Amino acid sequence: MSKSNNVYKDAFNRCLRLLDETKSLPSEPELGTLLGVSRTTVRSILARMEETGLIDWNKRNKTVLRAPRSEDFFPEEETDSLAEIIERSFMRRLLAGGAEAGMQINELELAREIGVGTTSVREFLIRFSRFGLIEKRRNSHWVLKGFTRAFALELTEIREIFELRSAAAFAALPEDSAVWADLDRLELEHRQLASEIATRFNEFSELDERFHRLIHRASHNRFIVDFYDVIAMIFHYHYQWNKAEERQRNEVAIQEHLAYIAALKSRDPGKVDAACRKHLKSARQTLLTSIPEGRQMQPA
Amino acid sequence: MSKSNNVYKDAFNRCLRLLDETKSLPSEPELGTLLGVSRTTVRSILARMEETGLIDWNKRNKTVLRAPRSEDFFPEEETDSLAEIIERSFMRRLLAGGAEAGMQINELELAREIGVGTTSVREFLIRFSRFGLIEKRRNSHWVLKGFTRAFALELTEIREIFELRSAAAFAALPEDSAVWADLDRLELEHRQLASEIATRFNEFSELDERFHRLIHRASHNRFIVDFYDVIAMIFHYHYQWNKAEERQRNEVAIQEHLAYIAALKSRDPGKVDAACRKHLKSARQTLLTSIPEGRQMQPA
DNA sequence: GTAATGTCTTTTATCGGGAAAAAACAATTT
DNA sequence: AAATTGTTTTTTCCCGATAAAAGACATTAC
Structure with a gap:
């Protein structure tokens, strides 16, 4: 047993979801790009889909025969790398x-x-x-080395240095840069999430990451961009173990993001700096409160 | 052939050099710490030294019988990991x-x-x-991604942010911190090197790294300290391929370091900032001139 | 009784092999 | 002729195995 075929299984599951939307599947190379896998894997998927009666496959024709049922999917746990x-x-x-x-x-x-x-x-x-x-x-x-308070402080120190710089660079980007459209889209998503916060508050984490990554990208510095991987990892697990007051925290964060976005759009360096600092300060606070002083982090 | 015994060979060579200085070797655990290897490896070394008539080994007694000859050493290339x-x-x-x-x-x-x-x-x-x-x-x-001008600029941007911060933190360290003694020692080494620059200019690279690492450590931030690994790697290879005007460059750098050290000792934030900036600027210049515009780096 | 040596066990570093996935090449189809 | 499908080759991913090195335990020496 040298290598699991999770790439195939995961792509298969994702491909199943496409079946709902169309009457026939596109060409093999096209499917490959769509699913992010090679043609070899695409063909394995198609082969199985034909076998299980999901599609009729004959060269260029891949006609959908029936809607996928839950038994058609591979179990979630088999799709992880x-x-x-x-x-x-x-x-x-x-x-x-x-x-x-x-x-x-x-x-x-x-x-x-x-x-x-x-x-x-x-x-x-x-x-x-x-x-x-x-x-x-x-x-x-x-x-x-441990998930200590010192770790959190060192992490946030760098984060703050990098994000303040990136935010300043962002605000200085020319009017016709594509990022302004991206920012508008993110702003809209923030507003939508804010209005349905009661039910969708747990979707914030993912939006948060996309927002900050957009800003960091403005630095045009691979070390700054890559450093966000560290933050993302920590926050990913942080969100998983620290569910206390999650809804309220996210509500506050969304408002801070909206103020931050407004500041960026104003392109006023002073405002950007202030809004960025404010948000980073409360993000740091949130992280720190989840680490009991002098001890290791523990799950909630 | 699953694992080369380079650890043993390298430690053996280093141990040979100890033979010149003493008439008998210390205990096994002591030798282990000295050479940075386990007792298992120490015993292999001792066994071979006895075999080749270098020492007489009987329990606690490890008497040196003769001085090591060049044939006793393992070839350099076999000692690399x-x-x-x-x-x-x-x-x-x-x-x-x-x-x-x-x-x-x-x-x-x-x-x-x-x-x-x-x-x-x-x-x-x-x-x-x-x-x-x-x-x-x-x-x-x-x-x-290539050893491009963009890479060098991104690298030096972060380096400058981090080092300015570290230098400021260094200058703010209390009088009784051990770093001041370290700094004095480094200053002395700089002066010695400066006085023999004609023959020893190629030793600067190693001194440079120790100096900057000392400063970065004052940040007490693992991400800043670790980032120096990137710089060290780049400069290590940079020094290897760009030998043009090496002596003069190093001479200038030593003087900049001495001014930088004096500024740190003055503990005046303004002076520290200025000296640090000046040195970093010329370091960046040196790196950039070795990368032809719009092309990849090439060896000299 | 502390610290060394002697012996045995565990862990790390590295290789070769084999299945999954990607990529390259050849043959069709539109 | 450009794109798609069919076929073959290459590469990546991952395991188990093995020697080197580390570490643990037992014994002996001072």
């Missing part, structure tokens, strides 16, 4: 307590516990190391 | 022309060319990716 599985397991262990700073991380043990090979775990740890939470001892184990 | 070998090969390819931005990187081909397994190459690429020079296409190849 190994890297995702390992990350989730690792973060769960990290946040599920007992993860003291200084603790050593054992590749073999992790691999056995998750049920994967050591190579995948090693690759994950190397990739994960750039988040600043673990550190490698040469020829030896990894050391957990 | 695989990661170092791969990095060097990769950077040579990158700098040896023909490395256009957008080019795709083939793991298998690289592995075959260097003569190592794909796993090691994969791990190297993952580790290397944080330098911002390559990018991964999911389930597919890596893409070379």
Whole structure:
């Protein structure tokens, strides 16, 4: 068992959803771009769809025969990549307590516990190391540095430096830049979310990330853009474990974003700086309150 | 052939150099710490030293019998770790022309060319990716982003932000902090190097790194400290390919460092800022002049 | 009784192999 | 002739296995 076919399964599931909308599927290369996979995978998908009577496939003709049923889908858990599985397991262990700073991380043990090979775990740890939470001892184990208050403060310090710069660069972008349309679209989405906050408050997290990434991109600096990966990772898990007052926090954040957007549109550097600072300050506060002083983070 | 014993060979060579200085070697654990290896490796070293008649080894007694000869040493090239070998090969390819931005990187081909397994190459690429020079296409190849002028500008932009902050933090450190002694020591080394610049100018690179790392550490921010790895890597290779006017450049840099050190010692924020800016500006200039406009970097 | 040595166990670093997925090439179809 | 399908080759992803190196435990020496 050398490689799971999760790419195929995930693409298959996504392709099933396309079936609802059309009477026939497009060409193989087109489907490939649509699903983000190679033609090889597309053909496997089509083959199975034909087998299970979902479509009639004859060269260029891919006629939809019936709507997909829930049994047609592959189980969700089989569509995740190994890297995702390992990350989730690792973060769960990290946040599920007992993860003291200084603790050593054992590749073999992790691999056995998750049920994967050591190579995948090693690759994950190397990739994960750039988040600043673990550190490698040469020829030896990894050391957990811990999800501490110090970590959160160091993270937000850089975030603030970078975002203030990016926001300033954003506001200085020429009138005809495409970003202004992107910003308008995001503003609209914010307003829609604000009006349905009671039911959709948990959709904020994803909108938040798109908004900040748009701003950071204005820096035109790959190190600033890449650094947002660290923030996104932390906030991703932060949102998962800290559900306390989630709705209210998100409501406040949306309003801050709207003020921030207005400031950007005004293109007044002073206003941009003020709105950005205000939002970053409350974001930092939110993160910090979820880390008890002098202890490790714990799930809510 | 699963793992080379370069750790042993490298430690053995370093241990040989200790033989010149003493009549007998210390205990195994002590040797281990001294050489940065485990006792297992220390014992392999001692075993070979006894075999080749370098020492007489009987439990606690490790008497030196003769001075090491050049044949006793393992060849230099056998002491490098695989990661170092791969990095060097990769950077040579990158700098040896023909490395256009957008080019795709083939793991298998690289592995075959260097003569190592794909796993090691994969791990190297993952580790290397944080330098911002390559990018991964999911389930597919890596893409070379190129050693371009844009890269150098993005890199130096962050460097300047971080170093100005770190320098300010450094100057604000309390009188009794240990860093002031470190700084004094570095100042002395700078003066010594300056006085023998004609013969030792190529030693500057290493001193430069230690100096800047000391300053960055004052930020107490792991992201700032870690970012210096990117700078160090780039400058390391930069120094290797751009030998033009090396002596003069280093002479100027040493003087800038001395002025920078004096500013830090004055603890006057204005002076620190000015000295830091001046040095960073010329460092950026040096880097930029080695990258021809609109083209890839080429070795000198 | 502390610290060293001797011995045994575990973990890391690395390889080769094999299935999944991508990519390249050839043959059709419109 | 441009795009699509059919076929073959190459590459990526991941595992299990193995030697090097680290680490743990037992024994001995001072």
